[in-house]
Amino acid sequence: MGRAVSALLRKELRLELRTPQVIPAMALFGVTTLVIFHFSLQRDTVEGDLAAGVLVVTLLFAAMLGINRLFVADHEEGGFDGFLLAPVDRTAMLVAKALALTGFLVVVELLLVPAFGFLLLGPAMTFELLWKVAAILLLADAGVAIVGTLVGALAIQTRARDLIVPLIGLPLLVPVVIGAAKALAPALDAAGAGALPGRWLAILGLYDLVFGLVAYAVFDFLLED
Amino acid sequence: MYGSRLQTLAIASVVTLAGGFALAAFYAPMDADQGFMQKIFYLHVPLAIVALGGFVFGAYQAVQHLRTGDPSRDLKSYVAIHMSLILGIGALVTGSIWARASWGKWWVWDEPTLVAFLIIFLLYCTYQPLRFSIEDRDRQARYASVFAVTAGVFTPLNFLAVRLADPLIHPRTLDSQDNLPGEMRLAFLVCLLGMALLYVTLWKFELTHKHARAQLRSLKRKLGAADAARGRSAAPEATVS
């Protein structure tokens, strides 16, 4: 299992380094979304609830691009068959893809969160604020990565991949949006950063756990034929 | 095998539902704040609860389908979700009418139960398009079941998240049974039972219909009639035993 996961992860990393497609697209799309928020909200700065919402929505939409592309190379170039022929646990694919997607999201956030700070966020980016944002986003990323891997694998074999991913993915991720937005709002408040709301972190953690188990239980059925 | 039991079931659900509505109209007391409009409660809440129950039932059948590979389980799951979607539309419409009557707005975002229901409804709306976009029928059935299981687990989790998200400003007379006076509760429970019976009747009816159609097709095939070209379909086909 560990060997297969590391083989898959290395391959994933190599592909993205060789022809960077997913991460630049996600980052660019994210920055554009921030600019669009600036004009559509007609605000130069945002804080509190609004800031949390803008950041979460931007990251979620960027994530949709990554989910759409997650299995394309494996599907079109036969990587699925190659993987299925190997004597390894099929769960390795789920674990490796979810880890890869988490990695993509983290890299994109490393670019987008500072961009958000410069472009739109009212309160100054302090070290303490960044630490809180990082903790919340990491929990949210895990949920997005698990559900994204599941939905990406579901959609890749359909004729309408680009439609299926957001149609199924967005409603499934509503609890993550709620949890992340609620947890981020006090941290991004203008009146000074509030404490981390433990309840919403617990909700995010619960979501990650439950969908981790669901994905583990059903993922094999998406691979076999 | 289906016919006679279906008839009994249909009569039982009509009688129970009519009885429940009669109780709601004449026996249950008028609500002090909302007046007659509150009576829609006896239609709206059973619709929503039975629809959600149907989604979970569909997920259960999907689990069985994945475990056993029995295609009839996929058909049962499909019909369960299909019927729940129809009841779900009813629940959303009646909920909206009720919101209009009691708060003056067609839609209220701070009623978490309704919002959570909408999210689940939107998710299940993608069930048919998902099926339709997969041509191979075995794969279609398998993927639909994966979806049904995932969405079935999502249903309670989503309720938890949405409910926590809203500060509880509204008194929840609607869901906590303790706040219901005895007469209201009796009428409500009869309505709920009637709605559940109606759901089961519709579910069985649709299954019977699909079986009959599959049998007819197989008989035609045996008689040597040219098999009508089957287009791409989202619906699973019943297997003829």
Add this chain to the structure above:
Amino acid sequence: MAAPPTIELEGLTRRYGDREALSDVTLTLEPGATLVVFGPNGAGKTTLLRVLATLLRPHGGTARVLGHALPAEAWRVRGKVGFLGHAPLLYRDLSARENLAYYARLHDVPAARVEELLERVGLADRASDPVHTYSRGMVQRAAVARAVLHDPPVLLLDEPTANLDPAATHLVDELVGKGSGRTRVVTSHDPVGGLAEADVVLGLRGGRAEIVGPPSREVGRDAIGALYR
């Protein structure tokens, strides 16, 4: 005690929707023997290979590979078959070396084996270039190296020499040809070459086994030609 037959099929059936891609195929293949599968396009040749490779599950009948029943014991078969289909199963943006290194890790094969194979298929000098820069023949050679990477006792080959020039055919033959000492299932459209290497011939038409048996007067070019009419 004699080794069990490498491949045993009994009434094997596989459907796609209503259509039976394979129906009621029965045959036995002894260790080290070569089965050549003939048949027009859509006859079920590729489906048969994919079922034997555990990529498709049988819908009816029984299939045993190396004594293990499919699909129940598919996990025992994986890693013991080398599969060479129409698709090379190589990532186009990675080099041949990176692709093989990836599969070597999946199959737990030492990295030295990758270099050895790159040498044997004549790709050593281009091994660091991405696969999408290769000619079709080079892709096929890289795919052959991928298929035999884990030294499988059973080979499933879908027209292995279709895109190759004579020199490359010779290189590939050493690895997956009759002399490779493996049990082989090979699909072919070429009655002369196919019959020459066959120990058992399977002729498929519309998913049915029209011909099963060793080459003989009855199982010859005429019978194979009839499949295509």
